Amino acid sequence: MIRKYVSLGMSVNEAAGIIGIAKSTYYLKIKGTKKGKKPSIFTFKADGSLVDNLAVIGAIEKSIEPEFHDYGYKMVTVCLKEEGYIINKKRVYGYAFSL
Numbered sequence: 001m002i003r004k005y006v007s008l009g010m011s012v013n014e015a016a017g018i019i020g021i022a023k024s025t026y027y028l029k030i031k032g033t034k035k036g037k038k039p040s041i042f043t044f045k046a047d048g049s050l051v052d053n054l055a056v057i058g059a060i061e062k063s064i065e066p067e068f069h070d071y072g073y074k075m076v077t078v079c080l081k082e083e084g085y086i087i088n089k090k091r092v093y094g095y096a097f098s099l
Helices: 002-007 012-019 023-027 053-063 073-082 089-096
Strands: 042-044 050-052
Touching: 002 012, 012 023, 042 053, 050 053, 053 073, 053 089, 073 089
Parallel strands: none
Antiparallel strands: 042 050
């Protein structure tokens, strides 16, 4: 629609104003990909080795294994750090919803 007005000699700003959209919407190029960094598939340990994320999830399950264990994601993070994982609470929180 804006192209029609622009081809008649009107500026993009005026045409967008008539249609009722922002000029930036006209220039927006959709890439079709998600924003941000891709999620990693490995986690580091303190000794420098790489561990698969499935192993980390197994360690999380092991640390909260006893029935009615009331560990939250912050306490589980502390437990994993004691086991030698280099991991933060946000990643543990994300893994908690994948269980």
